[in-house]
Amino acid sequence: MVKSGTLILHTAARILMPLQLLFSVFLLLRGHDEPGGGFIAGLVAAGAFTLYLFAFGVSATREVLRMVDPRDLIGMGLLFGMASVFPAWFVDQPFLTAQWWTIPGIDFYASTPLIFDIGVYLAVLGSVLAMVMTLMEVDKDEP
Amino acid sequence: MRPEVALPVLLPLLSGAISLLFWRSRPMQRFTAVAGNLALLGVSLWLLVSVIQEDYVVIQMGGWQAPFGITLVADMLSAVMIVLTGLMGLVLSIYSLASTGDGHERFGYYPLMHLLLAGVAGAFLTGDVFNLYVWFEVMLVASFALLILGGEKAQMEGAIKYVTLNLLASVIFLSAVGLLYGMVGTLNMADAAQRLAVAEHQGMVEVLAVMFMVAFGIKAAAFPLFFWLPASYHTPPVAVSALFAGLLTKVGVYALFRFFTLLFDQTLGYTQELLIWGAALTMVTGVLGAAAQFEFRRILSFHIVSQIGYMILGLALYTPLAIAGGIFAVMHNMVVKTNLFLISGITRRLQGTYELKKMGGLYRERPWLAVAFFLSAFSLAGVPPLSGFFAKFVIVRAGIEAEAYVVTAVALLVGLMTLYSMVKIWNEVFWKSLPEDNLVPTEEVVVGDDSRMVPPSLWLMYLPVAVLALFALLIGVLAEPLMAMMNQIGEQLMNPQGYIEAVLGADVGIEDALIEAPDEEVSP
Amino acid sequence: MATVILISQVLMGIALILAFVRVVRGPSLPDRVVALELFASIVVGLVGVYAIRTDVSSFLDAAIVIALMGFLAAIGFARFLERGGPRDD
Amino acid sequence: MIETIKGFLILTGALFMLLAALGILRLPDLLTRMHATTKAAALGVILIMLAVAVHFGEVAVVARAFAIIVFVLMTAPVAAHVIGRAGYFVGSKLWSGTVKDELRPNYDPLTHELKSGLETDSNAVHQPRENDPK
Amino acid sequence: MMQFAVLSGFVLAAFAPLFHRWFGERVSFVLAAFPAALALWFLGQMPAVMRGEVLFLELDWVPSLGMSLSFVIDGLALLFALLITVIGTFVLIYAGGYLKGHRDLVRFHIVILAFMVSMLGLVLADGLLTLFVFWELTSITSYLLIGFSHADIEARKSARQGLFVTFAGGLALMAGLVLLGNAGGSWSLAEINAGGIDLREHDLYLPMLLCLLLAAFTKSAQFPFHFWLPNAMAAPTPVSAYLHSATMVKAGIYLLARLQPSLGGTEAWVGILSVVGAVTMFTGAFLAVRHTNIKKMLAYSTVMALGTLTMLLGIGTEGALITFVTFLLAHSLYKGALFMVAGILDHETGTKDITAMGGLRPLMPVTAVVAIIAALSLAGAPPLFGFIAKEMMFEAALEAEVFGWLVLLLAFVSAFLTIAVAAIIALRPFFGERRTTPRVAHEAPLSMLLGPACLAALSLLLGVLPVLAGMGVLTAAASAVMGEPVSVYLSLWHGINLPLVMSIVTLALGYLLFKRWDRVRAHLARLDPVMARGPEAGYEAFMHWVTVVSEWQTRILQNGYMRNYILVMVLVLIALLGNSLLLRHPLEIAFELDVRFHEVVVVAMMVLGALFAAIARSRLSAVVSVGIMGFSIALTFILFSAPDLGITQLLVETLTVILLVLVLFRLPRFASLSTPLERVRDVLVAGSVGVLITLLILTAWGIDQFVPISEYMIENSVPLAHGRNIVNVILVDYRSLDTLGEIFVLALAAIGVIAMLKLRAPVKPAKPAAQEKESSHG
Amino acid sequence: MTGAIWNLLLALAWVILSGDFSGLNLVVGLVFGYITLVLIEPQVDALAGYPARVPRILKFLGFFIKELVQANLRVGFDILTPPWHMKPGVIAMPLEARTELEITMVANLISLTPGTLSLDVSDDRKVLYIHAMFLDDEEELRRNLKEMEYRALELFR
Amino acid sequence: MEPVMAVAVGLLYAAAIFLMLRRSIVKLVIGLILLSNAANLLIFTTAGMTRGAPPLIPEGLSAPLGPVADPLPQAVVLTAIVIAFGVLAFAVVLIRRAYEIVKADDLDKMKETDT
């Protein structure tokens, strides 16, 4: 008979997890200019979900994630990563050559490095989350 | 823009990612396995054609000129290894369709295989030291996961050794990379070769050389660093064993060839001596290890070690011919050793065991399987005109021409001992009658890899075996084009200037890299 | 100012040592975990002071990360204990 | 002036850190040690971050310094609660000078149930809640 | 035509199953047409060869190695080719009868055809490698033929033994040929033989010679490698008749003859060949007398003949060489016939024991006649071809200069022993009182009689008309062996001379021995314990030794103890690093101390954390210490200008601790498992690594010779890559390929973890324990 | 209503953290805040009536800091002087706070105040168990704690 | 600072190797963790350590104002840290599964696959 968290931890997790996720996105997006980037952001996000896991257990966390299995996150992350590889081919530059596109109207640049970093983010998040979740899931199932 | 240099890495990565994303759909996984590996073989042939035409093909990834970005570069050695990787990938993916069970497929068998191939291809193509480390890790972690797939007790025990000792190698490798960068300030192999050649502190160059030697020696399973291999290679699902046997250790050998021709040729003498004795002891210990075994895959595993010695000897003798022979041995071994493992899988399926003593009668029951085994096994022992003959002959010739008589004699004796083991298997599995107490069950066999019932005569398992056996024969009978390639490899590796110029550009000099020019290097 | 920073660094350095002594002495796992938590807090302090000293505000991001994520390990340990894991002392 | 404030904040912050460290070393049992760390260390961080805010003076940095303060205030007590509770429940010894323990009688180590002592018969039964493990 | 001759057989072998389907029982005759046709073709080449013309054919094979498939027909090749094809024809026909209805007849045909062409390729080969390739092919096909009755453990053992010995010789051959090719400056035998280089003067003459002799001796069953040949009698008799009398075992002799012009005549050559040949000759003859198994007797008598041939090559005079070709031909004819007769006896009576047979003449009259004629030739009785050969052999033995007395003595003794053997074989089964045999004997079918009858007839014909042989192929063959033209004149009557006297004496002694054979055998049986320590025991001991050493080595090296593995690897690293860093080169260390208190404290915490983790008594203390170390490392990174690293380290450390905690829950507490002494040793080893690493870092750090490539990265980060965090720019742009690989590593690790935790080995249905064991035990 | 407030808060947090006060960045922040809230939406139910409390928050902050420093000094004194003056013990404090957020808030504030440490809340959420260092005057302590709770709850109600 | 770091890294390697030579799988895996950290620090130290000059370029500039720490080893170490994390996570779970199956923490009881 194990409690998956106390009232205080529940509340804290509910407040802290969105904060941490937000922070992770922040780290992701400005990583090109300041400390941060896909790895760090992905790890922070994974930490956020880990907190939630500790507080509420696996099935509640799955509910938060809705239909997205961590494994899907991994696959998506990897595909995002691969997606930044090939655009250069269309302009006859070597693979992975950074492509920068100005989004018209606003002062924002989309680029393959950004796509790549998002891929890194998702892959790191998915991988770490998958590991932690599986470990906890298995522990629960075992006598 | 030379896509063909990068595609052998990128395609399996893509296949792996797609396969992972569709982890719920088994048909999709199986389709990706075959289609992806077919595509991989296609691009690797494209690469080979390019290399035949141009000697070196280079792509500067990310558009950053070497040595600042990561360069992928293919010379003949890389191209040949890549083609073999593609071939192994295709053959094994087809075999796996039959040999791999539900459980394995649901838990990432095919993605792992794709990514393993990507790691191998990356290691063969990269021109960057740290990038090589990354591909080694990709390959390694993929192999970890494949090794434990199924979770048998033996797998776990084997995996602990495999994982630990390989991680030790990785750390030594990584440390050496760090020291290399600290010393010469570059990670590009061609650039590092240039810089190391003029480095003032040759003692440190030698230190780096031995560190890389130990790291790759562990990866390649050379004496006395091979323990992880015989402890683990016989434990995973058989297609995985075959993949490991065919590809993985060869990457360590490749790295040794690359590093000790490109980066460290100047320290020859001492390192050469180390390599020669390492090679000799590797051959002997491996082959003797096999002599003591009575389990199909264990025998084969120890023989991997022994054959690694042959290959390293090719490098250690350090003549174009010897290197050609070493790489020929690599090529031949990939084909043959993979096939022997695949055959062991079929025999296991037929008779429910890998224990030689419990098997028998297959010469009569499965004559074509017997032919395939005979071709592969006797090729391994170096019987002409099969593939292994040239590997052996060229190295023996090179050894005699280099006046390395002792080690050549050892190589010859090891050939005899190889025959010993192969004949043992042949006598026990094929010639001997099936022991009374292990008669083949008449109904379908439950295979250990998973609980799926499979008819024992799946043609998907025989097809790859037949193809590889044919290769074992054809590589020997039609050796000329291959030998010409091997000779080119020997020439290219012994003259690394071509590689360096292909990567860095023809007009590049060492002057820019020096903080101040050393006195004796100043030319008027 | 440099002196103040130096002194504060020395003080926090000593604090690190003391926290570590508690990690070694235990006696129980919770004691060690508490010391680890303290260690992390002191690291935040050191980073803050270092940011001032070098005038590089980017270091603060590291402090944010510790502040936000550092307590996760403690929660992990606590969960371990509550699930009946041995205290090992 | 600003320098003085900064210096004061830094020094006090560092001193609180040291105090916390001394506390964790000297205090006799887990819970009393936690008193030292949770508060003194948090206060130390807060003071130093105030110094950071003063030092840089830019909006972005100040915001980040305050974010750190807020985060510390949010996480430190949670961690303390979780560890303290776990430590207490798995039987960390209380200091011999402890004068009172109103928790122990209300705690069932087998079921991990924690009563309030204010239960009426009707609500004394443990009601399953949504987040209990199945 | 020549490539057809050599290679078409392989094709035929491949299509043998088809022929079986088409021709059924008659397939043997159909297949025999192939060697018969070849024999005719070779006969057709005779005039040209007699004129001294050499037919040459070269096919490119691996020109990059200087290897071609080249063939040549000279006298020696022609002699062998004729033997191979003619006897091959008869053997194929014979086998059709012998193995009639045998379920593996198809496989037999495939392999024996393959063998036949391998043998042809071997004797026709001109390229050194061509020779080698076919040499090895004969070993392999012979292996398959000896092991034909593979369900029988003796057959398997014998096959393996034969293969081993000949394969070992093959390895020596490879080395020898490479030495020969390098020394002779050519990969063609003809060129080497004709070339101007005197190989006898070459520095590597002796090793080269020894390698080649080893090859020849193993293949041709010379003492002390003779033991495999009698054991090879496990093969069906057609195989014995073909391989182990007429063809394969003569491959070694062929090699020696081939090399005689370029390597022969030296002291080493003459000494080794004469003595080994003579000893082999005696050994064979002596051992033949000891046995009662008819096939073994014939096998040992073959050994004797092979020894004789070697001895003749050793003596090396013109006469000896002419004798060599003559003896070769004579032996092939009568031994082929005798083996087939032995096969008939075995086939018809169901036993190979000659003492179990008797009085068979009325039942099998034709066989008896054939047997007697062939045996007379073996005994060297006039007017058979064997007589001429033996006379010439005595003559040659008298010419022997090196160890002449020994050679002569052994030749004499061997001769009378052989006569006794011949008598036993020809007389015991057919005369005397009728014995009951396992099978009721009757005359063999025509297919089985044709071969021996023809061969026996040839022995007789050539004995009466030796000029047929002398004029024909033997002259050409002897010239090839001699390296210069010789003329061969053979005659039955040489006048009354010493050889004739010796012949008469040996005949008498032989007859005496035949009469007292049973008693002599009983006496010889007392020698059994001595004989058991012969060369074969050496072979057995070697095989045993291989097993023992390999098991010992595996126990020592692959001992299963992980810490020993790690220890060995670490010691190797220490030795190599230490040697290069400290011993082979001067140590150059840069040293410059500039430290701050808090930095030292942080670094000290890092180290102490690690050390405490190493010695902690409890796992969780160790984990907390790892955490301390991690935080300290992170702080170190931050203090030394690497905020990204610091943050990453912090996060990774936190997650690692969480993982450890999640996992440790299931794991046992630490236990102290090693002895204090082991711990001291490990501290020393680990400490050495630490010291070396420290020195390495300091050395590498002190080198400031090169501009790091990162300068370019720093300069171009903003202008070209549009990023101000250079580390991130490196990760996602300059070196994005690394990062790409890295996320795949993480993904792989996650897949691995999921698979490991969720994919459990299926619970096996209640199977016997043996099944369970087999997956994990060796 | 609650959701909208949190959304705005998160957006502000975003703007502050990123240090970019442009309108676009606020929009970005709102979007991310929205996404985050969508993620946690099923779990959060106690966020009613937040915005009107800023002045009260400030007042409370002052009170809290005073407590924090005062009590810290007391603890520090006890640590630094060899004989122990403390009289630690665990007491049960009946809770006024009802919602999870309130209880957590109160418990955390109590934890942050030196000398008191929230151990746990009883299963029926009626009592907070607190470890206190100075139980010399338990009534005084309980009064202080109640005041803290009262002031804190004021912020929410 | 490098000499101090060099000694520290040496000690880290030593501690790691010592742990890896134990018979307990838990110690083994902790040794692996130390070892990978040690290697990262080796790279970091060997390339040279710089105080207070992170490789960041202030906004609006195209190059750093003064000399900054070498960013390349940092990127390399960052990659290595994450790789090591993945690998070690795998290793950690592996020892757990191995323990579940073999039922012993003692590596000496896991030698069946060798001989």
Ligand code: NA
């Ligand atoms: Na340096």
Ligand code: NA
């Ligand atoms: Na440097």
